[in-house]
Amino acid sequence: MAKYKQPDPEQGQFVVLNFSELFPEDHPVPRLLETIRSFDLSKFDQSYSNDSEEGGRPAAPVDRILALIVYALLYGNLSMRALERDIKVRADLMYLSGGMQIDHSTLAKFRLRHADAIKDLFTQTLFLGVETGLIDLDTVSIDSTKIKASANRRDIGTKEELERRYRHIEEACKKRYQEWENAESSTEKELLASKMEKFARHKEKLAKGLEFLKDREEKKRIHLTDPDADWHKDGSNRFIVGYATQNAVDYKSGMIIYQEVVTAQGDPAFTVDIINSVERLKNEILPEKEGEIKYVLDCGYASEKNLEELGERDVYLPDREFAHKQSGGKIKPEERKDRVKEEAPLVTANQEGLLEFIYDREKDAFLCPAKQTLKFIRDRELQGALYREYRFNHCTGCSFQNQCAGPGNNRKHLLIAKRQFPNIDVRKLQHYHGKKGMASVSNPLTLKMREKLSSAYGKTIYSRRFPSVEGVFGVMKSVRNGWQFFRRTLKKAQVDWAERCIAHNIAKLISFRRVNV
CATH class of the missing domain: 3.30.420 (Nucleotidyltransferase; domain 5)
Structure with a gap:
């Protein structure tokens, strides 16, 4: 039978790490630390006062802490507790920490203390990107x-919903209190007391949420744990x-x-x-x-x-x-070269042979090329602008159906921006080009943008x-x-x-x- 060496897990060992051999200069880990040290970190120093005559305990080096946080984010670790554990077992993190044992509370306090300095560091990465020739802003x-927020989706609600939940909790508290008074055994009383304590904490959270919404009428809803999330x-x-x-x-x-x-x-x-x-x-x-x-x-x-x-x-x-x-909302890279460059623009702002819809101010309606009336239906808000919608629902059999509403469509509708009405007399639209379901947009800048994006150059840029x-x-x-x-x-x-x-x-x-x- 073959013989094998048996390791002794109880045997203590000294492990010698030579970081210069593990991480040469061209390795990302030393380059990361070198890049962070090239930034102006003086703003971080302003938060400390341990260099006075009274002294104070030395703080953890700013460059080391930043290097640990950035490196952890790059390999997908967003938890400071997990980072604390990794520092003890990973050679790359040991190198970045300089061999220091840094706990999660130190990391968390650093992020809280230096919030403004960290946001300022983002701008410095852009300056470095310009200096190295990476950023051209073309x-x-x-x-x-x-x-997603660090929040339970069940704890969000409007003022009315929170009031309903508050009343429900109050009724549950009264019921549990009556059960506690009628309970005979101490074990049952302790169980009911813990439940009432839990209800009391939840009532307090609901009360704070309702107070928050009363003070801020612009807020429609609130999350009880993270009030800013929506x-x-x-x-x-x-x-x-x-x-x-x-x-x-x-x-x-x-x-x-x-x-x-x-x-x-x-x-x-x-x-x-x-x-x-x-x-x-x-x-x-x-x-x-x-x-x-x-x-x-x-x-x-x-x-x-x-x-x-x-x-x-x-x-x-x-x-x-x-x-x-x-x-489908995106022009993908593999599609941009295969598109037909000679195709006519989908919609143009100025072109001969357009369909004319004449506006009747007295009736507040449009007359289509077939002399049918498009009546006002409703006001609509689309992407921050107000529109008036006009519609005719019986286009089947019309001689202009294919050119106006399109094959298979039995109705025609217009969306007219409200701000255009003081000067509107005629709305001119292009003939139908086979784009089924395309609305008749009347905004001149939107039409111009469609023409711009329909060009070969516009497709390439987009x-x-x-x-x-x-x-x-x-x-x-x-x-x-x-x-x-x-x-x-x-x-x-x-x-x-x-x-x-x-x-x-x-x-x-x-x-x-x-x-x-």
Whole structure:
């Protein structure tokens, strides 16, 4: 029978680690520490007062703590407790910590103490990206993603719902109190007392939530644990309790150049502010840049009002219906070269042979080319703008049906922006071009944007959106487990997201590749 060596697990051993051999200079770990040391970390020093005559215990080195947090985020560890455990067993973390044992409370207090300094560090990554030639701000992709909060979805509710739950808890407390008074055994009394204590804690949380909503009438609902979190629809079309993050990504480098955590659900409200913020950033980090930045946005940011305010910017912003009819909302890289460049634009602003719909002010109706009346149906709010909808429901058999409503459609409807009515007499629309279900949009800037995006050049520029910003979200949420925030309230979530964006940008600067362990 073969003989084998038997290890002795009780035998103590000394393990000698030579980090210079384990991690050469071109390895991502030393490069990460070197990159962090190249930043201006003086703002972190301002939070300490241990250099006075009274003295004080030396603090953990800022560069080491930042390197540990950033590296942990890059390999998908967002928990400070898990990071504390990993420091004791992983050689790469031992190298970054300098052999010091750093517990999770030290890491958590550091993030809390230096929240402003951490957010300032994000801007420094952009300066370094410009210095190394990675960022050129030629094309910037803008999009948002939803991040789940550290919150139970059952603890969110409106004022009416919380009041109903409060009354239910009060009734349950009265019932349990009566049961406690009638209980004979001490064991049963202790059990009922613990239940009443649990109800009392929940009543206190409900009372604080109701007080919060009474003081802030603009808030429709509140989460009892994280008052800033709200309902959001994620990429899977499911509702989550969390936050929305607004981001701008440089196409060439893949680095995040703008980031913000918000509670509002609608993206159109942030379109102009984000672009103006990127313009201010350009003047700060790349003032010598010539030419306009090409802004590529998802259709969720579109509105006629935004296009009007961004008239001077080189924006590629499809309306929702145009984007979905073209390619499900996204023009993917593999599709951009296969498109027919000679095809006619879907909708144009000025063209001969358009269909004319004449407006009758007395009847508040439109007369179609077949002399049928499109009556007013309702007022609608679409993407931040007010519209009036007019409709005729019996187009079957009309000689203009194929050119006007389209084959198979038995009704025609118009959406007219309210602000256009003082001067409107005739609405001219292009003939139907086979895009089934396409609404007759009347906004001139939206029509012009459709024409711009229908060109070969517009398709090529817009195709840059998907691989840049969507790729960043895929890495940060799926590869690095960043699908949820671990800290509560908007202020802490903003610092949390800033840390992840800093980690992402540093990864681009040092060409980091994740090593599975």
